[in-house]
Structures are given as structure tokens and as C-alpha cells.
Amino acid sequence: MSSEKSVQATQLTRKFGDFIAVDQISFDIPKGEIFGLLGPNGAGKTTTIRMLCGILTPSSGAASILGFDVSKQTEEVKQRIGYMSQKFSLYNDLSVSENLNFYANLYGIPREKVKSRIAELIEIAGLQGHEKQLTRNLSGAWRQRLALACAIVHEPPMIFLDEPTAGVDPVSRREFWEMIYTMAGRGVSVLATTHYMDEAEFCNVIGMMYRSRLIALNDPDSLKDEMRGVLFEVDCHEPGRAEKILRDLPTVQDVVAHGVILRVLMTDKTKKVFLEKVLTENEIVIDRIERVLPTLEDVFVSLVDQENRLHVRAEID
Amino acid sequence: MAISVEALLLTKQYSSQPKGSRPALDAVDLHVEAGQLYGLVGPDGAGKTTLLRILSTVMNPTSGSARLMGYDVNKQAEQIRSRLGYMPQAFSLYPDLSVMENLRFFADINGVSHGKQKSRIDELLEFARLTDFTSRRSENLSGGMRKKLALACALVHEPEILLLDEPTTGVDPVSRRELWQLLAKVIQQGVTVLVSTPYMDEAERCNMVSIIYQGRILTTGAPVDLERQMPFRIVEVKAKPRGTLRQVVDKIDGGYGWRAVGDRLRLSVVDPAGVQARIKANLETAGAQISILREARILMEDVFIYLVEQQEKQA
Numbered sequence: 001m002s003s004e005k006s007v008q009a010t011q012l013t014r015k016f017g018d019f020i021a022v023d024q025i026s027f028d029i030p031k032g033e034i035f036g037l038l039g040p041n042g043a044g045k046t047t048t049i050r051m052l053c054g055i056l057t058p059s060s061g062a063a064s065i066l067g068f069d070v071s072k073q074t075e076e077v078k079q080r081i082g083y084m085s086q087k088f089s090l091y092n093d094l095s096v097s098e099n100l101n102f103y104a105n106l107y108g109i110p111r112e113k114v115k116s117r118i119a120e121l122i123e124i125a126g127l128q129g130h131e132k133q134l135t136r137n138l139s140g141a142w143r144q145r146l147a148l149a150c151a152i153v154h155e156p157p158m159i160f161l162d163e164p165t166a167g168v169d170p171v172s173r174r175e176f177w178e179m180i181y182t183m184a185g186r187g188v189s190v191l192a193t194t195h196y197m198d199e200a201e202f203c204n205v206i207g208m209m210y211r212s213r214l215i216a217l218n219d220p221d222s223l224k225d226e227m228r229g230v231l232f233e234v235d236c237h238e239p240g241r242a243e244k245i246l247r248d249l250p251t252v253q254d255v256v257a258h259g260v261i262l263r264v265l266m267t268d269k270t271k272k273v274f275l276e277k278v279l280t281e282n283e284i285v286i287d288r289i290e291r292v293l294p295t296l297e298d299v300f301v302s303l304v305d306q307e308n309r310l311h312v313r314a315e316i317d
Numbered sequence: 318m319a320i321s322v323e324a325l326l327l328t329k330q331y332s333s334q335p336k337g338s339r340p341a342l343d344a345v346d347l348h349v350e351a352g353q354l355y356g357l358v359g360p361d362g363a364g365k366t367t368l369l370r371i372l373s374t375v376m377n378p379t380s381g382s383a384r385l386m387g388y389d390v391n392k393q394a395e396q397i398r399s400r401l402g403y404m405p406q407a408f409s410l411y412p413d414l415s416v417m418e419n420l421r422f423f424a425d426i427n428g429v430s431h432g433k434q435k436s437r438i439d440e441l442l443e444f445a446r447l448t449d450f451t452s453r454r455s456e457n458l459s460g461g462m463r464k465k466l467a468l469a470c471a472l473v474h475e476p477e478i479l480l481l482d483e484p485t486t487g488v489d490p491v492s493r494r495e496l497w498q499l500l501a502k503v504i505q506q507g508v509t510v511l512v513s514t515p516y517m518d519e520a521e522r523c524n525m526v527s528i529i530y531q532g533r534i535l536t537t538g539a540p541v542d543l544e545r546q547m548p549f550r551i552v553e554v555k556a557k558p559r560g561t562l563r564q565v566v567d568k569i570d571g572g573y574g575w576r577a578v579g580d581r582l583r584l585s586v587v588d589p590a591g592v593q594a595r596i597k598a599n600l601e602t603a604g605a606q607i608s609i610l611r612e613a614r615i616l617m618e619d620v621f622i623y624l625v626e627q628q629e630k631q632a
Binding site: 039040041042139140168169170171172174177178181185195196197198201202203204220221235239240256257258259260261288292295297300301304 | 354356359360361362363459460461488489490491492493494497498500501502504505515516517518519521522523524530541559560576577578579580581609614618621622625626
């Protein structure tokens with residue numbers, strides 16, 4: 001049912017000359033869901049958003065927002081979306097309410113409604129008491145909320161957030177996502193990009209992009225479940241020597257030094273005692289060995305690894 | 318253990334700050350032992366950059382004192398600089414110079430003799446896996462590679478201490494992991510590393526961590542110890558419909574509140590077994606379908622949120 005889908009992308013592709021920036025990606029976002037698009041810089045996330053917002057025409061494939069075709073019905077699309085970019089386009093020399101007022105006029109909110117809508121947005125964003133403050137003097141977290149309020153001034157049913165919480169502290173970040181969740185609860189759909197993996201945990205569904213393609217699409221828990229192997233965290237003395245010893249074991253798929261901690265990915269049947277035995281035999285003092293669940297970063301890195309092995313390319317970057 | 322970095326009551330009030338406002342750095346004490354990977358964790362504006370600028374002798378404190386390897390930052394800057402590598406957040410690579418030219422430049426200004434330069438630069442290129450890119454201009458490198466080059470430049474004179482200001486901010490997960498892997502190698506060579514980061518999860522990769530917020534250090538310890546010292550434990554729950562889940566959890570008083578992480582809720586509670594039983598009973602009565610209900614590991618983010626809330630209660 002296309003009416004229940006806020007976003008529907010089918011084989012969406014964008015080329016710039018010979019370069020394929022987005023390569024046949026397909027996904028849906030059901031109404032009221034939060035979709036996270038993850039991937040490194042240059043993976044094609046921003047190009048994807050631009051096509052979905054009707055700013056950039058797809059080279060092939062199709063996409064619709066709430067049933068409106070992004071390449072043919074750009075006006076309808078633009079009226080129904082809110083877009084908060086990485087570098088929020090707020091006016092630093094305007095106050096909080098002046099910025100909101102500006103965006104309300106820009107989106108053509110009827111004059112008689114502007115005042116009540118702004119009051120409502122100030123409430124949603126928790127900006128009460130800051131109405132007169134100059135945007136320049138707001139902290140990162142406040143600016144971010146104001147930018148979100150500006151992006152939703154026309155009550156769009158679909159919101160795009162491009163790396164919305166970069167550099168914001170965890171307490172404010174939690175509050176920001178609470179706002180997003182409240183909106184999703186009212187039926188607003190959200191597409192957020194981030195390369196910040198713990199932020200991805202907030203999304204209902206995640207699409208991982210790498211080199212212009214969608215290399216995984218699922219909910220966070222399933223992505224973790226699908227990752228092969230068992231992961232251990234090893235905190236021990238002489239981590240450099242331990243890394244070499246563990247790497248040589250046939251049941252070890254990968255060892256990654258996370259600073260002073262080793263993350264050891266084993267084939268399925270390994271037990272903790274086995275690792276303890278090997279390290280002790282080599283006279284390595286163990287502080288802690290713990291079985292841990294993979295993070296989305298583990299999942300992403302392992303998928304990218306597989307991808308790189310499949311497509312060995314001459315040029316690395 | 319030798320102390321590599323020692324700061325006492327370090328305070329910085331910028332002249333641009335309004336009089337009477339909270340200093341950017343407020344009586345900070347810091348003790349970093351030789352050979353440690355020490356994390357300075359806190360959000361933007363917490364004072365991390367200010368602290369690292371003072372320790373790297375590029376800025377004087379308003380009051381308090383700091384010593385690196387026994388040398389005073391105010392009086393013995395020269396001795397410190399020759400033994401210190403500093404990678405600022407907006408790193409000072411020359412965009413129009415190639416990888417090799419940047420490394421040579423930093424080797425020259427740090428007084429690495431020409432006899433030694435070639436072998437040291439080859440070693441660093443290998444270390445940062447930049448050997449195939451020596452003639453590429455740094456402006457044409459990807460973000461992750463640029464960070465690796467900046468790290469190599471900071472290490473060119475074989476410093477005893479390395480100060481890194483948010484090396485992983487804005488870096489994709491693959492490069493982020495690679496950078497931490499490089500830091501592990503640096504530590505294994507006996508260098509002391511003090512690294513700042515806004516990412517709470519990165520704290521868990523350090524031997525020792527200080528959490529810094531609004532110019533003050535809220536706590537210091539090994540990550541595992543900080544997590545153990547919390548007066549609560551974490552219960553994680555996921556159930557459908559989400560609205561019912563929230564209503565049920567809202568009525569459970571576990572002691573320290575809850576937060577949503579995706580469609581899962583994390584409760585900070587004193588009695589995890591009791592809370593789980595109550596949640597289970599209440600969700601079942603409400604007809605919700607439980608897919609996850611378990612005790613979960615305390616994360617550094619839980620520690621941070623708890624400490625900040627305690628701080629705000631006191632204020």
C-alpha cells in the first residue's frame with residue numbers, strides 16, 4: 001500500500017558523469033518509522049537525501065514521498081518534507097523567535113496562524129525563556145533544537161535529518177531523540193543520516209551505505225544477530241603480544257585493538273576458558289575477558305570488510 | 318609508576334568571557350602515568366581543548382600549575398615541546414603540500430636531523446599505511462587519511478607524550494577503528510597518550526578516563542571501575558506496542574529513571590531482578606508482547622548521564 005509508505009525508493013540511481021554516486025538502492029519507510037542511513041563520508045547518503053527531497057533528479061530508478069514522485073511532483077514533495085542539514089541554516093543575528101518567524105513566512109504559514117504555531121514550536125523544542133536570545137549566543141544543543149523547530153514549522157509528515165547531533169552532549173542528545181520519538185509517535189516519518197554508530201541504535205530500521213550501494217538493510221537487533229561469530233573483549237597486560245598470539249589461532253577471525261582493549265572475533269563454538277588458557281600458557285596476565293554483543297560499529301566494519309574482499313579495487317580511496 | 322602529566326588546580330578564564338562567568342577550566346587536577354592511554358571525555362564546550370592547549374604550552378593558564386615529564390608548562394615550554402607531540406582538532410597540515418612534504422616539514426621544524434629523517438618517515442608511512450600516497454596533496458586525502466597523516470606528523474620527532482584533541486570527531490566508523498588501532502601501537506612503543514573525545518563509547522578503550530563537564534572533572538577512574546561504582550544497574554526492555562511499553566515503564570520506580578535507546582528502553586534501577594519481574598507482570602497484564610527483558614551492561618554514557626544529573630541536582 002503506497003499510501004502507508006512515507007518513502008518508497010526503487011533502484012534509485014544517480015550518476016555524475018562516469019561516477020555513480022548512488023547505485024540502485026531500494027528501501028521503504030513506513031509511516032511513523034525512523035530510518036537511519038549510515039555510512040562513511042562519500043558513501044552517497046547526502047545524494048540520496050537530495051534526490052528524495054526533489055532537489056536532484058535521479059538518473060534512473062524511482063522514488064516517491066507519500067505517494068508523490070520525487071522527479072515529477074517536486075512541489076508536492078517539498079511542501080510535505082522538513083529538512084535539517086548538518087550545518088543548520090539559522091540566522092545568527094536573529095533571535096530564536098525571529099528565526100522561527102522567518103521560516104514560518106518562508107513556508108507560507110498564514111499570518112493569523114504564525115503566532116500560535118511559533119508558540120507551539122517553542123514548547124516542543126523546550127525553548128521557553130530563550131525566545132529573545134540571539135541565535136549566535138545559543139549553545140550547540142539549543143541551536144540544534146531551534147534548527148529542528150525551523151525545519152518542522154509547516155508540520156511536514158516526513159523529516160530528513162542530516163547528521164543532526166554531531167558534537168552535542170549525551171544528555172541533550174537523548175532529549176533531542178525524545179523529541180524525534182514523540183513526533184514519530186504522532187505519525188511523522190524520519191530519515192536520519194549519521195556516521196555515529198550509537199546514534200543508529202535509535203532507529204527502527206537501518207540502511208548501511210558503502211561505495212554508493214546499500215550493503216545492509218534491517219533493524220539494529222537483526223543486524224547484530226546476523227553478524228557471524230562470537231565476540232570477546234580482552235583486557236590484559238602486553239596487548240601487543242596477546243594480539244599476535246590470538247591472531248594465529250585457527251578459530252580467530254579477527255583481532256582489533258580498541259585502544260588498550262582487544263576485541264576478538266571467534267568462530268562460533270569458542271568458550272571464554274579457551275582464550276584464558278591460551279593467554280595464560282603464554283604468560284599473559286589477564287585483567288578481564290568478557291563475551292560482548294557486537295555493536296553496530298562491529299557490524300558495519302565487518303560488512304565493509306566483506307565488501308572490500310569481494311571488490312578489490314586498484315584505488316584504495 | 319612515573320607521572321607523565323600532572324596538573325593542579327588548573328584554571329582558565331578567557332578574556333573574552335563576561336566577568337563573573339564560569340571559567341572555561343575550573344580548578345582541574347589531572348595525573349597521567351607514563352605509558353597510559355588516558356581519555357578526556359566530555360561534550361563540546363566542556364573544556365577539553367582548553368586543557369590540551371595549556372598542557373601543550375600553546376596557552377598559559379589563568380592560575381594553577383601543570384608539569385609534563387617534570388617540566389613546568391609556564392617556565393619550561395622549550396623542554397616540553399621537544400618531547401611532546403600535539404595534534405590539535407583543526408590540525409595544521411598544509412593542504413597544498415604532499416604527504417611526504419608535510420612529513421618532511423614537521424620533521425624539520427621539530428629538529429629531526431636529516432640523517433634520521435628518511436628512516437623515521439618511512440617507518441611512519443608504513444605505520445599509518447600511507448606508503449602508496451606519498452605524492453598526494455593532503456587536501457586530496459579522505460578525512461580518515463588526513464587524520465592519520467596528522468597523527469604521523471605529530472609523532473615524527475618520537476615524542477614521549479602525545480596529546481590528541483578529538484582525533485575521531487567527524488571520522489567514519491572504519492577510519493575511527495583504524496585510528497584507535499594506531500593509538501594501540503603508539504602505546505605499545507611506550508608513549509603516553511592523552512586523548513580527548515566527545516564519544517562516550519570511546520572512553521571504554523582507555524586505561525584511565527576523566528569525565529569533564531562545564532570546565533570541571535566530574536570523575537576519574539578506569540572505565541570498568543567507574544561502571545562498577547554506579548549505585549544502579551541497567552534493565553533493558555523492548556515490547557510492542559511501544560505506547561504501552563512506555564506507560565508501563567513510566568509507572569515503575571526503579572530509582573534512577575529511564576531513557577529510550579531506539580525502540581528499547583533502558584532503566585537505571587537499584588533492584589534489577591525485582592524491576593524485571595514487575596515489568597513482566599505489568600506488560601503481560603496490559604497485553605504487550607515482550608521481545609527483550611534483561612539486565613544489560615552499564616555503559617559510559619549511563620555513567621555520564623548519572624553524574625551530570627547529580628551535579629544538576631546539587632546546583
